[in-house]
Every structure is written in C-alpha cells, then in structure tokens.
Amino acid sequence: MGADDETRHVPGARAPDRTGSLSSSGLRLALNEWGEPDAPILALVHGGFDFSRTFDVFAPLLADAGWRVVAWDARGHGDSEHAHLYSWAADVRDHFAALTFLSDGPVCVLGHSKGGGQMLDLLDARPSLARAFVNLDGLPSQHSAPDIPDRERQRLRRADLESSLDRRRRRNDRRRRPDTIEGLAERRAPMNPRLSREWLEYLVTVGARPDPEGWRWKIDPVLHLGGFGPWRPQWSMEHLAALELPFLGVLSGVADDPMGWKSRRGDVDPYLPPGGRLEFFDDIGHFLHIEQPRQIADLVVEFLEPYR
Amino acid sequence: MTRTTELLPSGRLHLALHTLASGEGRPLLLLHGLGEATPSACPAWAAGWPGPVLGLDFTGHGESGVPVGGGYTPESLMADVDAVLAGHGPLTIVGRGLGAWVALLVAGGRPRLVHGVVLADGPGLAGGGHQPPSPYVTLLPTEPGRVPDPYALLELSHDVRPPDYALDFVRFAVEDSEVDNPIIVSARVRPDWLAVVAADIGVLDLSLEEALVAVA
Numbered sequence: 001m002g003a004d005d006e007t008r009h010v011p012g013a014r015a016p017d018r019t020g021s022l023s024s025s026g027l028r029l030a031l032n033e034w035g036e037p038d039a040p041i042l043a044l045v046h047g048g049f050d051f052s053r054t055f056d057v058f059a060p061l062l063a064d065a066g067w068r069v070v071a072w073d074a075r076g077h078g079d080s081e082h083a084h085l086y087s088w089a090a091d092v093r094d095h096f097a098a099l100t101f102l103s104d105g106p107v108c109v110l111g112h113s114k115g116g117g118q119m120l121d122l123l124d125a126r127p128s129l130a131r132a133f134v135n136l137d138g139l140p141s142q143h144s145a146p147d148i149p150d151r152e153r154q155r156l157r158r159a160d161l162e163s164s165l166d167r168r169r170r171r172n173d174r175r176r177r178p179d180t181i182e183g184l185a186e187r188r189a190p191m192n193p194r195l196s197r198e199w200l201e202y203l204v205t206v207g208a209r210p211d212p213e214g215w216r217w218k219i220d221p222v223l224h225l226g227g228f229g230p231w232r233p234q235w236s237m238e239h240l241a242a243l244e245l246p247f248l249g250v251l252s253g254v255a256d257d258p259m260g261w262k263s264r265r266g267d268v269d270p271y272l273p274p275g276g277r278l279e280f281f282d283d284i285g286h287f288l289h290i291e292q293p294r295q296i297a298d299l300v301v302e303f304l305e306p307y308r
Numbered sequence: 309m310t311r312t313t314e315l316l317p318s319g320r321l322h323l324a325l326h327t328l329a330s331g332e333g334r335p336l337l338l339l340h341g342l343g344e345a346t347p348s349a350c351p352a353w354a355a356g357w358p359g360p361v362l363g364l365d366f367t368g369h370g371e372s373g374v375p376v377g378g379g380y381t382p383e384s385l386m387a388d389v390d391a392v393l394a395g396h397g398p399l400t401i402v403g404r405g406l407g408a409w410v411a412l413l414v415a416g417g418r419p420r421l422v423h424g425v426v427l428a429d430g431p432g433l434a435g436g437g438h439q440p441p442s443p444y445v446t447l448l449p450t451e452p453g454r455v456p457d458p459y460a461l462l463e464l465s466h467d468v469r470p471p472d473y474a475l476d477f478v479r480f481a482v483e484d485s486e487v488d489n490p491i492i493v494s495a496r497v498r499p500d501w502l503a504v505v506a507a508d509i510g511v512l513d514l515s516l517e518e519a520l521v522a523v524a
Contacts (some may be wrong), residue, residue, distance in 0.1 A: 025378065083377055084318075084321055085375050085379030087379045093378070103519050121443055121444075125444055152475055158476075161480075168390065168391075170335065171318075222319070230469065
C-alpha cells in the first residue's frame, strides 16, 4: 500500500497563519496561530486524542472576529514531541508553560473536553493566568463515570490494568498502523460518529503523515483511550467551584456520543463560579465546535467581547 | 558480592536493575522510596534470602534514565516493575515508602508473577493523601539527567491514593495470587491507604523480618 499525497478540503477550514513551538521543561510543543499577531490572545486547548489542527474551522471564525487564536498540541499529540511519560498533571503543566510563553499577563482561554477539564485544574492553581474561561463540554461529573456495580467496576479496572501493562511491555515495538486517508478516517469514525466523513478525511491530512506504507496518525502509539488510575470526575467540579473569573460552560446533551463527558446541567449548576454562565445544547454532540462551528464561535465571541 | 547492573530497555530510556546478592530460587526485588535508589550492598535484613536479591532504580532515580518533562505516576512506576517481571518473575517484593505503594499496585496488576509483597516504611509512603491536595502547578529548572529527577519528587509526593483504590489492588492480588497471604504490612507508619490495606481480610501485619520468613 503506497501513501497518497492527496489533500482534502472542507468548507471554512483554514491552515494556521503561523506555526511555532515552545519548550515545556525541555519537551517541544507545537504551536499554531490564526489571526493578527497583535490582536488579543485567545488560547484554545484541545481534548484527548485531538490536536490543535482540529480547530481549523473554528479558530478562523474567532480570528476573523478580531482574536489572535493560539493553540498548541499536547505532548505526544499532533506535531508535539512524544514524551516518555504522560499524565494529567504533566499536561496541566504543559498548558501552564504554553500560557506563560504566550503572555506575561492574563489571556482568554477556551478548553474543549479533556483540555477544558485540565484548565479547571490549572486555573484553580494559577487563577491569574486567565481573564475569562470558556469550557466546551469539559466538565466531568459523576455521570462521566459509568453507573455500574462495584464488582463490575473492579472488573473493568482490572482489564484496563492488564491491557495497560501489556501495552507498556510492547512500547518499543508499537507503531501506528498505516492506512489510506479513507481507511484512517473510517477507523476514527467510531470516536466521532456525528462528524462527516469529509471532515474526518481532512483531519487525516493534517493529523497524520504519509510514509511509503501509507498514512499514520502522528499521535504517540503508546497513548490509548481509557486507562486506569485513582482520578475521580467530581474532583473537577471542586476546581470549578474555586474559580472566580468570567466563566462560560457549554454542555452537549447528546447522551450517546462516545467521547462526551455526559454531565447534565444539574451536575454543574451547584459548582458554577459567581456570575458563571452555562449553556446546554441537547442537539449538538461532544465536538460542539466542529459540529456547529458558526453557532459556537458566535456564542464565544459574544461572551468574550468584554474581556478583550 | 559486588553489585552488578543490568540495563532494561524502557521506551527511549533504560531501567537499572541491580543484583545485590546471588542465590538459587525465587528472586527478592527491593523497591526503594521516593528520592532514593537501590542500596550499594544487600541490606542486612535481606542477607538470609535464599535466592538472588535484586534492586530496581525507578525511572528518574539512581542509574535509570530520566525522562524529559516529567509525567510520573505510581502507575508508570508499576510498569517499571513489570519490565523486571517480564524477565525475572515470579518474584517477591519488599517496597519502602513509595516502593510499598508501587509494590501493592503491581501485586494486583500481575498477581501470578508476584509471590508476596512486603510493604515497609520509607520516603513517599503517604503520597498526596486520600483526596487531591491544594492544586500546585509549577515549572522546575531543567537539568538533563539529574537524579533524583525533581519532577519525580514533585509528582510522586502529590499523587492521590484513595483507600478504596488501594483495596481494589488488594482484592486483585488476594483473588489471583498463588500465595495464601500475598500482602504483608510491616510499616509502622500507616497513612489512610495503608491503614485500610492492613485491616483488610487476607492481609498480614508482621515485622519486616517475620514477613521475609513468611514469604520465603
């Protein structure tokens, strides 16, 4: 199977205006920017198994509204360096490195999914980093963990544990499986069942690279969905309650989106920061900014306007 | 005997596995505490062990490799131990401090390859407590190759150790181990996670010396 060098196009997608990198304790993180370089900064933090080019439609809409939109690839994702170790805390620290690299003062921040959850941790620890914070379906709650009996939970944890150890044993041999653009898009579709095949194929051309055997996702093959550890989703709610800055939370109400956190309005309301705002869309999936980029961009631009 | 060292591949890094004493039979693996490394000689309390006595330097410690940018979790150190089990298991483990927590995890993760663990006092026994401590995010100056890695000291002293999470690993070990009592607590200090482990059915509470006799 030979790699094709085709490009794909989706309406509104625009490659970054500038690219660069920064160092987080010696680890290179890739940066992408859209918009005028002297415009106010709006930092975008992507979710797990995503990368900053997944903002290729959303970011230009924000840039055209007068923001310098900056997104970086998490360690092991997109064009960032693969790390030896990965953890939630290390990602949070990488976000800290990126924000302090970008500006000496507070900036506006938007985090999607895992990126949004991690920003809750960071802004609880470092509240002076942000002028305002938008969280797109990155508010884990008790509904983010399956409601299952204790015995079943133990069985799942055990299965995760064994497969994770087995995977680590094979890490030196692991490579992403090569495929055609269409094949990689097909394999990603179960994660993104609500996104068009056109979009997924576009994503391959910016999130994978071709070699003589085909296209391979750039993401570190050591990384995988799921995993185990002592993390509890409700800990994020405690970080949310600690915030005291302009906050907009946007929740997807589509319960069967496999990547969604599944939090409901009632899970989040009690923890909203003073003056915090929560929007709930029961007809848009977890990837709100990809499914309805114009609608979500308009909402974000309107909310952030006072905090430029 | 003079300590000898084997380097085990671990991604782009390596793990240092030391042999402190030779012998015939099941190996005894020593896991050090947070910020420590394998001792240069076999400790007196392990001198009577009939099999080889091994010591693993965790990632970022001793003679093992130091990753760029941290990212340490006890679960990643469990994978360090699993790399030893792949070539030297089944074996018995004595863990000090942080090494005790990791020993419990791997006893549950690989119950058929771990023939008993002894959980002993040492640095890093408590971790970050049973729920998240106040959030703390900072960047440390980078000094490539420095051990112990400052990020290891930071991250492995803040990891959360909920008692019910610890008990899951006890259950995994007790249910699948070939040893009647696969977990023995000898530590005198009992952070929350260790107190519930010590009180659980099937877990023994013995001095280090008694424990080694029990698992031999």
